[in-house]
Amino acid sequence: MIENIDKRVRAEQFRQRLNRALSDSGLSQSALARAVGVDRSTVSQLLTDQGARLPNAHVVGACAGALGVSADWLLSLSDRPESAAELLASSLSLTEAPRALVDERIFDWHQEAEGYKIRHVPAALPDMLKTRALLEWEYSPHLGRTADQAIGASEDRLTWMRQSPSDYEIALPLYELDSFAHGVGYYEGLPLEVRLEQLAQFERLCEQLYPRLRIYLFDAKRLYSSPITIFGPLLCVFYAGTHYLAFRDKERIATFTSHFDNLVREAGITARQLPGRLRALRAAISSGSTEP
Numbered sequence: 001m002i003e004n005i006d007k008r009v010r011a012e013q014f015r016q017r018l019n020r021a022l023s024d025s026g027l028s029q030s031a032l033a034r035a036v037g038v039d040r041s042t043v044s045q046l047l048t049d050q051g052a053r054l055p056n057a058h059v060v061g062a063c064a065g066a067l068g069v070s071a072d073w074l075l076s077l078s079d080r081p082e083s084a085a086e087l088l089a090s091s092l093s094l095t096e097a098p099r100a101l102v103d104e105r106i107f108d109w110h111q112e113a114e115g116y117k118i119r120h121v122p123a124a125l126p127d128m129l130k131t132r133a134l135l136e137w138e139y140s141p142h143l144g145r146t147a148d149q150a151i152g153a154s155e156d157r158l159t160w161m162r163q164s165p166s167d168y169e170i171a172l173p174l175y176e177l178d179s180f181a182h183g184v185g186y187y188e189g190l191p192l193e194v195r196l197e198q199l200a201q202f203e204r205l206c207e208q209l210y211p212r213l214r215i216y217l218f219d220a221k222r223l224y225s226s227p228i229t230i231f232g233p234l235l236c237v238f239y240a241g242t243h244y245l246a247f248r249d250k251e252r253i254a255t256f257t258s259h260f261d262n263l264v265r266e267a268g269i270t271a272r273q274l275p276g277r278l279r280a281l282r283a284a285i286s287s288g289s290t291e292p
Helices: 007-025 029-036 041-050 057-067 084-091 104-111 132-162 173-181 190-209 249-265 275-286
Strands: 092-097 120-121 169-172 213-218 228-231 235-239 243-247
Touching: 007 029, 007 041, 029 041, 029 057, 092 228, 092 235, 104 132, 104 169, 104 190, 104 228, 104 243, 120 249, 132 190, 169 173, 169 249, 173 275, 190 213, 190 275, 213 249, 213 275, 228 249, 235 249, 243 249
Parallel strands: 120 169, 169 213
Antiparallel strands: 092 243, 120 228, 228 235, 235 243
């Protein structure tokens, strides 16, 4: 809600903020006048006039543009002097996402959010819970001769993530775990023994780390989510394949936190039910069945 300010107070604040912005910009009154398209005496009057009238919207907007501040701030409609474009740029970043297990950017974000709840919808199965055999099958084709070294280095970071004081909530679509267990789609060609070992590790970690680690399975036919990680109240990050899109403004973080919490509320398999689901999948693929 915008505070109802007396017009004399608003006019005085306009003069103060215009003087401050002019001083910070390093421009002269003459330079500002040229940028705005008025004569110098008009700018002098804007800076010193003690009346209650404000300039017209064109002059306010032109002054804001020339001085690199927002018109709302000049008019005391906002406490942030940055322009809308600057506010958006400071709250949003686009960074490259290399084909790596835990790249430096992701690890830095996890460390920054240490102690907060981290909500995660992975692009596939969560790396932090994978066996070495699965990591090698998935990443070796992309890492080539450096695969063993890269996986070894990443294991320390994955272990740190599992042992950090943060709470982790992970939401997976039901079909992702089923596709993995039966070796179809993305997981086609993954040996049965690797799948069985991975399901056993999932079950073990889910039981050992609960309630600090909670995994929920949602029905993607009813709900959809792109890959996203929400690092407490600090930022939310979308994974777009080649890049990460990160937001730091509170409104967007709250929006996507609510989205994630809805996935949890609507989950068909809860965190407490997941170990039983994993055991059923192991039994099914061991016997050759297509049903868990």
